[in-house]
Amino acid sequence: MATKIFKHIQTSVVPLPIENIDTDQIIPARFLKATTRDGFGNNLFRDWRFDENDNPKADFVLNHPTFSGKVLVAGKNFGCGSSREHAAWAISDYGFDAVVSSFFADIFKGNALNNGLLPVQVSDDFLKKIFDAVYADHKAEVEIDLESQTITISSTGEKESFEINPYKKACLINGYDDIDYILSQKGKIEEFELAR
Amino acid sequence: MGQTLFDKIWDAHVVSSSEGFPDILYIDTHFIHEVTSPQAFDGLRQRGLPVFRPKQTVATADHNVPTIDQHLPIKEELSRYQVDMLTKNCKEFGVELYGLGHPYQGIVHVIGPELGITRPGGTYVCGDSHTSTHGAFGAIAFGIGTSQVEQVLATQCLLQSRPKRMKIEVNGKLQKGVGAKDIILYIIAQISAAGGTGYAVEYAGDTIRSLSMEGRMTICNMSIEMGARCGLIAPDETTINYVKGREFAPKGEEWDKAVAYWKTLYSDADASFDEVLSFKAEDIEPMITYGTNPGMGIGVTQHVPETASFEAKEQGSYKKALDYMGLHDDETLLGKPIDYVFIGSCTNSRIEDLRQVAEFVKGKHKADNVTVWVVPGSKQVQQQAIAEGLDKIFDAAGFPLREPGCSACLGMNEDKIPAGKYCVSTSNRNFEGRQGPNSRTFLASPLTAAASAITGVVTDIREFLKEEELV
Numbered sequence: 001m002a003t004k005i006f007k008h009i010q011t012s013v014v015p016l017p018i019e020n021i022d023t024d025q026i027i028p029a030r031f032l033k034a035t036t037r038d039g040f041g042n043n044l045f046r047d048w049r050f051d052e053n054d055n056p057k058a059d060f061v062l063n064h065p066t067f068s069g070k071v072l073v074a075g076k077n078f079g080c081g082s083s084r085e086h087a088a089w090a091i092s093d094y095g096f097d098a099v100v101s102s103f104f105a106d107i108f109k110g111n112a113l114n115n116g117l118l119p120v121q122v123s124d125d126f127l128k129k130i131f132d133a134v135y136a137d138h139k140a141e142v143e144i145d146l147e148s149q150t151i152t153i154s155s156t157g158e159k160e161s162f163e164i165n166p167y168k169k170a171c172l173i174n175g176y177d178d179i180d181y182i183l184s185q186k187g188k189i190e191e192f193e194l195a196r
Numbered sequence: 197m198g199q200t201l202f203d204k205i206w207d208a209h210v211v212s213s214s215e216g217f218p219d220i221l222y223i224d225t226h227f228i229h230e231v232t233s234p235q236a237f238d239g240l241r242q243r244g245l246p247v248f249r250p251k252q253t254v255a256t257a258d259h260n261v262p263t264i265d266q267h268l269p270i271k272e273e274l275s276r277y278q279v280d281m282l283t284k285n286c287k288e289f290g291v292e293l294y295g296l297g298h299p300y301q302g303i304v305h306v307i308g309p310e311l312g313i314t315r316p317g318g319t320y321v322c323g324d325s326h327t328s329t330h331g332a333f334g335a336i337a338f339g340i341g342t343s344q345v346e347q348v349l350a351t352q353c354l355l356q357s358r359p360k361r362m363k364i365e366v367n368g369k370l371q372k373g374v375g376a377k378d379i380i381l382y383i384i385a386q387i388s389a390a391g392g393t394g395y396a397v398e399y400a401g402d403t404i405r406s407l408s409m410e411g412r413m414t415i416c417n418m419s420i421e422m423g424a425r426c427g428l429i430a431p432d433e434t435t436i437n438y439v440k441g442r443e444f445a446p447k448g449e450e451w452d453k454a455v456a457y458w459k460t461l462y463s464d465a466d467a468s469f470d471e472v473l474s475f476k477a478e479d480i481e482p483m484i485t486y487g488t489n490p491g492m493g494i495g496v497t498q499h500v501p502e503t504a505s506f507e508a509k510e511q512g513s514y515k516k517a518l519d520y521m522g523l524h525d526d527e528t529l530l531g532k533p534i535d536y537v538f539i540g541s542c543t544n545s546r547i548e549d550l551r552q553v554a555e556f557v558k559g560k561h562k563a564d565n566v567t568v569w570v571v572p573g574s575k576q577v578q579q580q581a582i583a584e585g586l587d588k589i590f591d592a593a594g595f596p597l598r599e600p601g602c603s604a605c606l607g608m609n610e611d612k613i614p615a616g617k618y619c620v621s622t623s624n625r626n627f628e629g630r631q632g633p634n635s636r637t638f639l640a641s642p643l644t645a646a647a648s649a650i651t652g653v654v655t656d657i658r659e660f661l662k663e664e665e666l667v
């Protein structure tokens with residue numbers, strides 16, 4: 001089965017300058033009862049986005065009239081906490097293709113990569129530059145290129161490169177799938193079992 | 197050059213390793229539960245694949261179950277559907293299920309160890325971040341996402357890059373009233389909620405060695421709260437004695453062979469770690485968290501930090517956390533009225549936790565302003581508690597003993613802390629809304645939670661213990 005492909009994107013961004021955003025904020029536990037992967041976007045950041053009566057909270061960025069885009073830019077240690085992949089599904093289902101932060105929690109990073117959602121880790125400095133650019137002009141764009149592993153702030157041309165595991169990079173660019181890869185080594189797994 | 201404990205176990209499980217690829221790591225046992233598995237089973241169906249090694253897969257229902265009247269059908273429709281789906285999937289794919297009503301049912305990280313499934317030297321994964329708990333046996337155990345659950349179901353292997361290695365040593369004698377939970381909350385407060393990211397953490401030192409298996413599980417359980425990939429503790433006599441005789445533990449000759457191997461599982465004296473940290477047991481007070489991540493913890497007598505003590509770019513997030521908690525700069529938590537006490541979760545719901553709480557509350561009664569829930573980690577823990585008469589002690593103290601499950605650890609099942617209320621909780625996460633929308637969590641040890649239930653306010657357990665020594 002093919003993974004969602006990611007190559008290149010140029011888009012405005014949604015800024016969320018909060019640190020340690022945990023997966024319980026991204027998708028609260030009470031919305032984890034679904035047994036399919038779809039529809040989680042409606043409950044993305046549910047308790048920050050809506051009040052008890054399901055009315056949108058005006059001060060939350062996803063309800064802001066002028067911020068939009070396919071990239072979420074967040075404070076450091078994004079995605080800490082629970083291993084729920086529902087967090088990556090919710091972000092992707094809402095319409096984001098990448099998340100930029102100065103630090104990602106491990107499990108979230110893996111889950112995102114497995115769903116074609118690109119985690120882009122930048123320096124604290126560069127993160128601040130993106131926030132500055134987008135607060136100065138809400139339509140400010142960034143460009144993310146996976147092949148060259150770079151992120152650029154379009155208006156200023158400032159650029160930084162980011163790390164990604166080469167195998168995962170190949171998966172995203174070509175739509176390869178982990179299970180197909182491991183099953184191609186099935187003989188080795190059986191040998192391993194026999195040798196124990 | 198010697199090897200670390202982590203590397204010894206990892207190397208023994210590498211099926212194949214190629215330059216530029218993550219390792220293919222063999223998984224001894226895959227634990228699954230109702231919340232993070234349905235989409236994985238769906239994936240198998242779409243691919244037309246079976247579960248590769250159903251006998252190495254163990255299922256239970258824990259996150260989404262009620263903790264009273266478990267003999268009745270689950271009331272909430274979506275929860276019932278999800279639990280039924282697990283039953284259906286396990287049947288279709290030939291996986292053993294310890295579901296509701298089964299004598300082995302319970303929180304996945306409580307049942308693995310108590311059934312002797314979790315053993316030294318093994319590799320364990322589960323679609324749940326607190327899988328790190330199993331590392332207490334000297335094993336590699338970590339949480340995975342649902343795509344990886346599908347991967348392990350399909351192949352009994354996981355693609356994984358080797359993490360860096362960290363050693364955390366704790367040496368010295370703990371103060372009275374201070375236990376494993378305080379140690380781990382202290383470590384996380386020192387190194388932050390992200391301080392362990394990218395590492396496998398080995399806990400060592402004489403204080404760690406002196407802990408029971410239950411205490412060691414509490415420590416390893418919360419490794420993920422500092423971002424670590426997993427936590428582990430070298431096996432010793434305490435470990436071997438705990439595993440011996442359990443339902444699925446090796447028997448006879450197999451046992452002798454296993455023990456001989458387990459005795460080789462330690463970090464060699466000249467093994468090198470990417471990072472080594474040391475702490476003194478004497479410095480650790482009973483701990484409590486005041487904020488919205490587990491790194492925001494203080495000794496129970498200390499004051500909440502001032503916003504100005506943080507870097508400018510962190511102050512916004514810090515203020516947001518304090519506002520959520522209804523606290524202010526420099527406030528002391530000691531004496532603060534609370535509404536709920538939750539004793540349970542995969543961090544602190546084992547028989548030893550319940551015994552310790554029962555011993556302390558015997559002859560005492562909870563304060564009127566507090567609702568207390570004691571939720572055993574498993575059916576076996578519940579039965580054991582009843583057999584020892586702990587339920588009677590709890591009842592008399594106003595601490596009703598419920599049925600096993602994750603309960604108020606996460607606001608998913610029926611047990612939720614109401615908005616705005618304060619709960620002293622023995623669980624592992626104090627995130628916004630974790631225990632229910634707008635609930636406010638103070639994480640602490642079982643003893644601190646029990647003492648606070650008795651007084652109705654955040655309490656220093658040491659004060660109680662001092663008084664009890666006098667009489």
Ligand code: SF4
Nearest residue numbers: 326541542602605606
């Ligand atoms: S008790 Fe809490 S932390 Fe543990 S498995 Fe259940 S929900 Fe997760």
